[in-house]
Amino acid sequence: MLKSVQTTLAEGVIELGVGHPTLDMLPLEFMQQAAAHRFAQGDPSFLQYGAEWGDGVLRTELAAFLAGQYAFPVDPEELFISGGVSQALDLVCAMFTQPGDTIIVEDPTYFLALDIFRNHRLKIVSVPVDEHGLDVDALSTLVAAHRPRLVYTIPTHQNPTGATLSAERREQLVRLAQEHDFLIVADEVYHLLSYGDPPPPSLTAHVATGQVLSLGSFSKILAPGTRLGWISARADRLETLARNGMVASGGGFSPLGSAVIRSMIELGLLPRYIQGLRDTFRARASALTDALRALPVTFLPPQGGYFVWLTLPDGLDSATLLERAVAQGVRFQPGNRFSPDQTQGHRARLCFAYYAETDLREGVRRLGQAIHATL
Amino acid sequence: MLKSVQTTLAEGVIELGVGHPTLDMLPLEFMQQAAAHRFAQGDPSFLQYGAEWGDGVLRTELAAFLAGQYAFPVDPEELFISGGVSQALDLVCAMFTQPGDTIIVEDPTYFLALDIFRNHRLKIVSVPVDEHGLDVDALSTLVAAHRPRLVYTIPTHQNPTGATLSAERREQLVRLAQEHDFLIVADEVYHLLSYGDPPPPSLTAHVATGQVLSLGSFSKILAPGTRLGWISARADRLETLARNGMVASGGGFSPLGSAVIRSMIELGLLPRYIQGLRDTFRARASALTDALRALPVTFLPPQGGYFVWLTLPDGLDSATLLERAVAQGVRFQPGNRFSPDQTQGHRARLCFAYYAETDLREGVRRLGQAIHATL
Numbered sequence: 001m002l003k004s005v006q007t008t009l010a011e012g013v014i015e016l017g018v019g020h021p022t023l024d025m026l027p028l029e030f031m032q033q034a035a036a037h038r039f040a041q042g043d044p045s046f047l048q049y050g051a052e053w054g055d056g057v058l059r060t061e062l063a064a065f066l067a068g069q070y071a072f073p074v075d076p077e078e079l080f081i082s083g084g085v086s087q088a089l090d091l092v093c094a095m096f097t098q099p100g101d102t103i104i105v106e107d108p109t110y111f112l113a114l115d116i117f118r119n120h121r122l123k124i125v126s127v128p129v130d131e132h133g134l135d136v137d138a139l140s141t142l143v144a145a146h147r148p149r150l151v152y153t154i155p156t157h158q159n160p161t162g163a164t165l166s167a168e169r170r171e172q173l174v175r176l177a178q179e180h181d182f183l184i185v186a187d188e189v190y191h192l193l194s195y196g197d198p199p200p201p202s203l204t205a206h207v208a209t210g211q212v213l214s215l216g217s218f219s220k221i222l223a224p225g226t227r228l229g230w231i232s233a234r235a236d237r238l239e240t241l242a243r244n245g246m247v248a249s250g251g252g253f254s255p256l257g258s259a260v261i262r263s264m265i266e267l268g269l270l271p272r273y274i275q276g277l278r279d280t281f282r283a284r285a286s287a288l289t290d291a292l293r294a295l296p297v298t299f300l301p302p303q304g305g306y307f308v309w310l311t312l313p314d315g316l317d318s319a320t321l322l323e324r325a326v327a328q329g330v331r332f333q334p335g336n337r338f339s340p341d342q343t344q345g346h347r348a349r350l351c352f353a354y355y356a357e358t359d360l361r362e363g364v365r366r367l368g369q370a371i372h373a374t375l
Numbered sequence: 376m377l378k379s380v381q382t383t384l385a386e387g388v389i390e391l392g393v394g395h396p397t398l399d400m401l402p403l404e405f406m407q408q409a410a411a412h413r414f415a416q417g418d419p420s421f422l423q424y425g426a427e428w429g430d431g432v433l434r435t436e437l438a439a440f441l442a443g444q445y446a447f448p449v450d451p452e453e454l455f456i457s458g459g460v461s462q463a464l465d466l467v468c469a470m471f472t473q474p475g476d477t478i479i480v481e482d483p484t485y486f487l488a489l490d491i492f493r494n495h496r497l498k499i500v501s502v503p504v505d506e507h508g509l510d511v512d513a514l515s516t517l518v519a520a521h522r523p524r525l526v527y528t529i530p531t532h533q534n535p536t537g538a539t540l541s542a543e544r545r546e547q548l549v550r551l552a553q554e555h556d557f558l559i560v561a562d563e564v565y566h567l568l569s570y571g572d573p574p575p576p577s578l579t580a581h582v583a584t585g586q587v588l589s590l591g592s593f594s595k596i597l598a599p600g601t602r603l604g605w606i607s608a609r610a611d612r613l614e615t616l617a618r619n620g621m622v623a624s625g626g627g628f629s630p631l632g633s634a635v636i637r638s639m640i641e642l643g644l645l646p647r648y649i650q651g652l653r654d655t656f657r658a659r660a661s662a663l664t665d666a667l668r669a670l671p672v673t674f675l676p677p678q679g680g681y682f683v684w685l686t687l688p689d690g691l692d693s694a695t696l697l698e699r700a701v702a703q704g705v706r707f708q709p710g711n712r713f714s715p716d717q718t719q720g721h722r723a724r725l726c727f728a729y730y731a732e733t734d735l736r737e738g739v740r741r742l743g744q745a746i747h748a749t750l
């Protein structure tokens with residue numbers, strides 16, 4: 001039989017390496033209500049070619065929703081409905097880079113973004129991340145040397161480290177972008193999934209500078225299968241994106257999916273669903289980190305997002321450990337998967353979004369056995 | 376208020392230049408039934424990250440549907456669910472071309488495709504189209520001179536000419552592609568919308584050669600707002616597409632929309648809807664062409680698709696005529712809009728998909744007044 005979902009997990013293995021929520025957490029009933037609501041309006045507009053920037057009503061309602069979440073005003077004229085962050089990255093590269101341009105990415109970073117940049121023939125340079133996020137001093141040196149067109153960052157609850165860029169560094173980063181005229185491509189998919197200390201304001205706060213493109217997604221706060229998200233940027237930047245040949249030809253991304261999300265917002269279901277996610281993920285993050293304290297590993301306690309980033313005992317390589325772990329019935333993502341320069345061999349990424357507490361504890365127990373067998 | 380649909384028409388003007396169906400023809404009730412059916416199954420898989428090639432069940436059902444329409448077998452392993460033809464063109468360029476490669480397009484052709492090719496920094500060369508479609512002899516000479524990577528053709532009910540590539544030329548084209556190893560990118564969005572003489576088999580019949588990528592779309596046979604379509608090609612070609620960074624990261628295109636279309640097929644609504652479209656468009660095409668016979672223009676009577684391509688009286692330029700036409704309350708697309716080399720100044724494209732018969736007749740009456748005022 002042909003595959004329907006992207007990832008199918010092996011039976012009997014606790015797969016702490018995944019990066020998506022459990023099937024049974026997806027909002028089937030809320031989406032069903034929203035779809036029924038939208039169709040009941042009797043307006044077929046969402047079946048027609050959509051406006052290039054996305055449905056204007058959705059943009060207006062999303063702006064109000066984000067303003068409530070961010071606690072600062074968001075202008076619907078500075079929102080563009082995307083086909084999710086992956087599509088947004090592809091579109092940004094298509095319209096703001098030339099082959100051979102340099103992009104600076106975090107080390108470690110979201111590994112699947114790298115192939116998007118490679119498809120656009122960008123030169124990839126990496127900058128370190130510490131517990132306060134991207135090292136802006138190191139970036140400053142790299143910018144002078146490499147004159148990047150783009151800097152790709154995951155500022156809040158970073159994938160994979162969980163680190164959040166401090167308020168001070170956000171200001172420094174934006175100033176640096178203004179001085180050297182690069183664009184900050186901020187992948188903010190985890191910003192609304194905070195369970196502990198609230199993060200500094202979204203980089204959306206800085207779009208007026210023209211240096212920031214903030215990418216959001218309904219994948220993490222609603223459902224990956226919508227393949228919809230948004231780009232917050234100054235209107236002239238979004239006009240550039242709307243001139244893309246594919247967008248000009250096909251119109252905006254998924255008017256059908258956008259219409260369902262519009263009803264999710266109109267019915268008040270989106271904030272309710274997000275609150276439920278936060279409660280669930282907070283409990284799961286606690287369960288995972290509590291269990292991990294019994295192991296000879298160190299980590300930054302996550303304040304949001306999906307992930308815990310482990311530093312393994314000295315001398316223990318995560319690729320080697322993974323082989324032992326699989327034998328114990330647990331998997332994780334080895335650190336170098338996230339490292340353009342292969343500097344993260346002693347690290348491992350665990351996800352707490354997919355499993356309930358019992359499985360997370362059992363996964364950690366198995367991981368502990370694997371570590372002890374390796375030491 | 377911010378725009379929701381891509382194109383808004385001026386009041387009082389009959390806009391024969393549009394290239395999409397009327398809002399009231401869109402299948403709101405069928406889609407409503409299909410969505411309700413899909414949600415009622417209780418399976419949230421379509422809210423998860425989808426398989427890169429698209430939902431396997433939809434691919435299987437689509438293959439059976441296409442086999443019935445095409446009257447030859449279609450293998451689901453040779454189908455990839457795309458985000459519509461515009462997205463498919465973008466993806467094909469991303470994975471099968473390098474900047475500086477040559478693409479040969481028809482003159483005239485679908486003008487909005489050209490910006491997609493330009494975004495990928497392709498060199499565009501054009502080949503003439505006559506009443507039997509792309510001139511394959513002329514192409515043969517161009518291929519030897521330009522060594523294209525891709526040849527973009529709309530073989531059936533071409534946009535804008537309405538011409539259909541003859542069976543003999545289809546064979547010649549595929550042989551030429553094999554000899555010179557270029558890929559035929561066949562935009563077959565109108566293939567299933569035939570109202571007169573049945574066209575020769577879809578170029579999908581030739582995917583086993585590896586030289587053909589046939590692009591289909593639910594935009595024309597269901598609703599543009601789904602932003603979904605398919606690519607028929609040999610499996611190794613589709614594997615290449617699935618390795619694209621955006622696809623590998625985000626998964627397949629719109630699992631949510633795909634799930635609704637899956638129910639459209641399962642409930643038998645898709646063929647019913649297409650039959651209704653054919654009946655409506657056949658009547659509209661007749662009304663338009665019957666009215667046009669009173670005008671001093673020549674045209675190929677359309678056997679399907681959306682368009683009639685007019686040759687204007689000698690010496691009459693379509694851009695000049697358009698100014699007169701607007702004053703009479705009618706619009707059309709001037710020929711050079713479709714011409715990469717601006718060779719179609721004496722031609723005009725009219726669409727019969729958007730308006731009912733009365734408006735089409737009135738539009739032609741106004742066009743006739745504009746022509747007579749210009750002569």
